[in-house]
Amino acid sequence: MTDAGRLRVFVVDDHALVRSGIRAELGDAVDVVGEADEVGAAVELILERIPDVVLLDVHMPGGGGRAVLEQVLAQAPTVAFLALSMSDAAEDVIDVIRAGARGYVTKHISGPDLVDAIRRIAEGDAVFSPRLAGFVLDAFADPAQGPAPTPSFDPELDQLTPRERQVLRLIARGYAYKEIARELGISTKTVESHVSAVLRKLQLANRYQLTNWAAERRML
């Protein structure tokens, strides 16, 4: 954070129209320290300016958002990424999360919600849109409920706890973290830690299982 306490945000998107739209939505709430429209420039500028949060378009030519994530995180692991996407292709979203993005929202998100998400990401929390929550519920189908339990090497990582499942369900139903906390009778911090735990599982869980799921989804 800067001295003024405003978050330093970097925008990566290959469409100038989208970048200026995001700038307009963010307004004065954060400090946009730069933007880039392709992978190479993005990596260079992010490493030079070290922003608090990078807003990253999932679909970019030249390796996409994943390339930016991997190259930046290899050298500056403290930079947090929030994936922004127009599309909701499950495999793309899961892919950037697994590459290290701490959250995913669609470009329809309102200005205040986006600022809120950026703040959360900067504080080290995870941000899940309802759709991402839906994907995760689908990918981590409860073995007790689901059709065919996939053999798992690490059940800790490859399954969600009932509580995490409840939290994800509420996110998918459109609840804000505060509302989830009220509904479940827990603190907002606890909700955040559940979401972060899910994010970690998503990033570390058996790769094969997730890829498989994403591939199968397409054929549904």
Added chain:
Amino acid sequence: MSIFLGGIGILAYVAIWVFVPVTGEEESIATRVVADRRELQIVLALSSALFAVLLVTRSLGVTDLGVPTLTLLVGAVGALVVWRGASTAETSRLRVRLNAAPGVAAGRSGWRRVAARAVIGLVLILVGVGELSRTGSFSGAALGVLIGTVLFVGGFLVLFAPWWVRTLRDLSTERRERVRAQERADMAAHVHDSVLQTLSLIQKAADDPREVVRLARREERELRHWLFDPERLGRHGQRPETLADAVAAIEREVEDSYGVGVELIVVGDCPMDDGVAALVGACREATVNAAKWSGCAQVAVFVEVERSAVSAYVRDLGSGFEPALVPDDRQGIACSMVERMERVGGNVAVHSSPGAGTEVELVLPRSTPTR
């Protein structure tokens, strides 16, 4: 002799080209030719001419020329038909290919290698032919035939195999490229029919923000389906076969009719049955109510299929109401949702309070563990 053999090589190649349709295209050259009467007439005319020529040569007693002549003539007719049936792109490719035939041009491998190959190939073929022609009169015939055939075929392969391989490879590359070009054309056509049309409608409706939003939403939804879920788009308009299809139809209807965004999230799927149909009907009613009365621009619909139950949640952050104060004559909730769900053994719960939005919860227990 080698020309005659080359004729067979070309024929084999041509046959593949003629009878196998390009991936992504429905008809092969052969079907295209058959479909066009003119081409058939040419084939008939040339066949009769061929027949006449053969008759004359036979009657003159020139029987030795029979097979090579037949091959050449059939080859010529076939080549002509292919030439006429092929598309422009194919014709130009064919021209390039024929120019690259051994002996016509050096190709990439250089003259020296071509010459070496030609010499070895021709020697093998000639020795093979000699061996073959010597046999037949004495007892060692079988061995001679075997050696002759091996030499013959070997020479043949040395001479022509590289060309065949390259040709087949180039042919498949070329087909891939053509399929890709076709896909680009399809994409352009789709963008024109959908996105560009919608953009022009939006420009016309610029004064009506509601209409603009409605048009943009519909286009976005259709584009999204086209990009990520083409199978479902194909089923569009048909009677939905699964829960996911049925609720996608709700999303479509409500967004189109009420100009309200529906954020639909479906986890799992199951085939339609009476219970699921009732749930979908109640879900539609709840979504329409939210769109009509909440005053909210967005309705969240979450549908989850589990082994033990199918549940649907319809939520808005709009005006809300006091469920206890709804007058009896407002039958929407009572009939469409509660009774419908109870008939199939399900439950409805409505959570709402003035100013805090509404959430309708629909739960249908199920016994069959299908997905």
